Amino acid sequence: MRSRYSAFALREVEYLWKTLHPEHPDRMRPREEVLRELRAVATSHRYPGLKVLDTRPPDETGTARVLFYARIFERGKDRSFVECSEFRHDGTGWRYLRGEPRAPGELGVPPESLTLATFKES
Numbered sequence: 717m718r719s720r721y722s723a724f725a726l727r728e729v730e731y732l733w734k735t736l737h738p739e740h741p742d743r744m745r746p747r748e749e750v751l752r753e754l755r756a757v758a759t760s761h762r763y764p765g766l767k768v769l770d771t772r773p774p775d776e777t778g779t780a781r782v783l784f785y786a787r788i789f790e791r792g793k794d795r796s797f798v799e800c801s802e803f804r805h806d807g808t809g810w811r812y813l814r815g816e817p818r819a820p821g822e823l824g825v826p827p828e829s830l831t832l833a834t835f836k837e838s
Contacts, residue, residue: 717768720735720812724754724758724761735811737804737806737811739813761795764789766786770830770832774805779802780802781803785828797817797820798830800832818838
């Protein structure tokens, strides 16, 4: 997750494409269209910090989970979120499969206090 966050901050959209799991919905779309959208997001946002809150090793399906708090700003507006992300290994490396993001205000507790178990309950 840290490498993908850094890739957004550094505008490395090719890396973001490469680290999408083959089953991710964006992989079904035209590559250039997805790259254009990633580039637009990466250039219009600031990425001041990421905190990994909790992790789980791969389960019986091979899916690993990461809970993180991403601080992101767009034109001075706070777009930060907490996300439970799922990653799967594709034989070459870990790839982003999907995520469940939530705004910090929706959680009812400080983001830093969350674990994967409490995120699902909130």
